[in-house]
Amino acid sequence: MNDGSQTQESGNAQPQSADSGLKELEKKVNYFQEEIRKISTQRDELKAQLKKIDEDDAKKKGDFEKLLADKTVELDTLKTERESLKKTVERLENYEKERRKELLEKLKDEKHKKIASDLPLDKLELFVELETVSKKPDTDDGNAGGKSVKLTPTEKLEADRMGLTEKEYSDLQATRRENKEKNKERKHLIF
Numbered sequence: 001m002n003d004g005s006q007t008q009e010s011g012n013a014q015p016q017s018a019d020s021g022l023k024e025l026e027k028k029v030n031y032f033q034e035e036i037r038k039i040s041t042q043r044d045e046l047k048a049q050l051k052k053i054d055e056d057d058a059k060k061k062g063d064f065e066k067l068l069a070d071k072t073v074e075l076d077t078l079k080t081e082r083e084s085l086k087k088t089v090e091r092l093e094n095y096e097k098e099r100r101k102e103l104l105e106k107l108k109d110e111k112h113k114k115i116a117s118d119l120p121l122d123k124l125e126l127f128v129e130l131e132t133v134s135k136k137p138d139t140d141d142g143n144a145g146g147k148s149v150k151l152t153p154t155e156k157l158e159a160d161r162m163g164l165t166e167k168e169y170s171d172l173q174a175t176r177r178e179n180k181e182k183n184k185e186r187k188h189l190i191f
Helices: 002-106 110-116 121-135 153-162 166-190
Strands: none
Touching (some): 002 110, 002 121, 110 121, 121 166
């Protein structure tokens, strides 16, 4: 009987050790499966992050391309405006040159021409007006019966401040009105 009980005991020992070995193996398999699942999850997360980075880069690149296109259009517009302004400046410079020439020709004294040539156009016009008014002989201005010029009190003060007689001031105002009309006509020709 000893032989049978020993066999039974050894038969029980093997299944127990096989069961415990199987359980160990199952634990290891479960552990590795869990690790594989974790690694797969991390891999998926990294893929998603990489995809997002690629999309962001594409967006940035697309924004730069759009920005470049916008700036190119803006640059073209500015170039067109610049060319238009260059033409306008050229016309205005030609006008000023011709107007200066015309005004300087009205001056008879060479010293006055030399002084006036350095003045800005608006001051040159005033200077020429003053010179031509103050140099005119005192003649009848065409008023019927040679009536004297009537100035408002403000105009009288202005004439006095400028050192002009009422007649000279009136002539200056008439010359200014004529020049304004001429300038209006010229501006219509320029533009």
